[in-house]
Amino acid sequence: MSYWPRRKTLQVAIDDVSIGSENPLVIQSMTDTDTADVKATVQQVKELVAAGSEIVRITVNNEEAAKSVTDIKARLIDDGIAVPLVGDFHYNGHLLLDQYPACATALSKYRINPGNVGSKHRDTNFQKIIEIAISNNIPVRIGVNWGSLDQRLLARAMDRNANRSEPKKSENVVIDTMVESALRSAELAEEIGLSNDMIVLSAKVSAAPELVGVYQKLAARCHYPLHLGLTEAGLGLKGIISTSAAVSPLLIQGIGDTLRVSLTPLPKGARTEEVLVARQILQSLQIRNFEPQVTSCPGCGRTSSTLFQEMALEIQDYIRENMLFWGRKYPGVEEMTVAVMGCVVNGPGESKHANLGISLPGNTEDPKAPVYVNGKHHSTLTGVELVNDFKQIIETYIMTTYKRRPDENL
Numbered sequence: 286m287s288y289w290p291r292r293k294t295l296q297v298a299i300d301d302v303s304i305g306s307e308n309p310l311v312i313q314s315m316t317d318t319d320t321a322d323v324k325a326t327v328q329q330v331k332e333l334v335a336a337g338s339e340i341v342r343i344t345v346n347n348e349e350a351a352k353s354v355t356d357i358k359a360r361l362i363d364d365g366i367a368v369p370l371v372g373d374f375h376y377n378g379h380l381l382l383d384q385y386p387a388c389a390t391a392l393s394k395y396r397i398n399p400g401n402v403g404s405k406h407r408d409t410n411f412q413k414i415i416e417i418a419i420s421n422n423i424p425v426r427i428g429v430n431w432g433s434l435d436q437r438l439l440a441r442a443m444d445r446n447a448n449r450s451e452p453k454k455s456e457n458v459v460i461d462t463m464v465e466s467a468l469r470s471a472e473l474a475e476e477i478g479l480s481n482d483m484i485v486l487s488a489k490v491s492a493a494p495e496l497v498g499v500y501q502k503l504a505a506r507c508h509y510p511l512h513l514g515l516t517e518a519g520l521g522l523k524g525i526i527s528t529s530a531a532v533s534p535l536l537i538q539g540i541g542d543t544l545r546v547s548l549t550p551l552p553k554g555a556r557t558e559e560v561l562v563a564r565q566i567l568q569s570l571q572i573r574n575f576e577p578q579v580t581s582c583p584g585c586g587r588t589s590s591t592l593f594q595e596m597a598l599e600i601q602d603y604i605r606e607n608m609l610f611w612g613r614k615y616p617g618v619e620e621m622t623v624a625v626m627g628c629v630v631n632g633p634g635e636s637k638h639a640n641l642g643i644s645l646p647g648n649t650e651d652p653k654a655p656v657y658v659n660g661k662h663h664s665t666l667t668g669v670e671l672v673n674d675f676k677q678i679i680e681t682y683i684m685t686t687y688k689r690r691p692d693e694n695l
């Protein structure tokens with residue numbers, strides 16, 4: 286159950302994964318392989334799914350990519366991966382979906398950008414894609430992006446704004462036009478015959494304040510589920526923090542039904558980082574729980590060694606490694622909290638807020654580490670086996686607290 290009440294939205298089924306307020310907020314990701322390279326794309330989809338992605342988008346930008354979609358889908362199914370695949374279309378989507386019907390049916394959702402459906406016959410091309418979606422019973426994400434906003438709409442809005450007695454700032458006109466573009470396209474899709482529960486909207490920008498503004502406006506004017514994300518968030522720490530800063534104010538208002546974190550991977554960096562960041566954002570806001578959380582203090586002059594930092598890391602790694610097993614066997618374990626603290630000043634207090642907590646001795650303290658379980662003093666650990674002893678306490682806690690799933694095969 287989410288800590289923050291969700292805005293009520295329609296439910297859109299993407300195969301077995303539903304997006305909408307009655308369902309958990311869905312994590313999705315996008316590959317950066319050449320879709321025509323089936324082997325590399327299958328491998329990356331598998332990695333993204335293993336990291337926790339529940340929907341994966343692949344670009345379908347040319348005939349080779351369109352031809353490869355069925356192979357990618359088949360290989361994933363052969364390997365037991367039934368993740369919904371979303372096709373990302375720009376400019377030639379109407380042609381590819383028409384010429385490659387097997388691609389059109391293998392995909393579980395189409396993503397189209399109304400600003401990028403071809404400039405001359407924009408409305409006809411848009412109509413063609415929607416008609417194919419209707420005939421295949423495939424939902425559509427109408428994804429507006431401020432980098433590729435429909436220039437006709439924007440020019441008209443700018444002209445109207447220039448004639449106002451008090452013109453708005455141009456960035457506000459862009460935001461308003463993005464909202465109009467998304468809503469008009471959805472309206473048009475419904476007029477063509479696409480059911481309203483087959484539409485997801487997004488309106489992505491790359492700056493946090495504008496993202497909050499555009500999604501608040503969109504949320505106030507429709508009941509379509511919203512795909513949330515800061516586009517082109519950037520590299521590493523900057524991308525992670527910018528995304529967190531941008532989407533969190535919306536998530537706590539209940540806005541957003543599916544999340545994608547658009548990080549630029551570092552050279553040779555893992556694509557899966559975007560999935561881990563998305564999970565951590567949702568878990569930090571107590572929207573969804575994926576794995577037990579380890580709380581640790583920052584350390585200070587009272588910390589006598591790096592033991593507590595090493596221990597916090599070791600405990601976190603230990604939990605992550607074992608969650609593959611615990612997560613399947615002990616439902617509810619993902620809500621467990623563990624505190625690893627550097628001394629007894631704040632340690633016992635913080636430990637009492639966690640399910641399990643340990644406070645390592647500070648530099649002037651007795652070499653003892655009190656352990657708390659569910660707020661009560663459990664034991665005091667000493668000696669070189671202290672970390673292993675604490676791991677044993679964690680394991681015993683899990684086995685005695687969470688009801689084991691009655692499945693012999695687990």
Ligand code: SF4
Nearest residue numbers: 582584585627628630
């Ligand atoms: S718990 Fe102790 S070691 Fe950690 S920051 Fe606080 S005073 Fe410093």
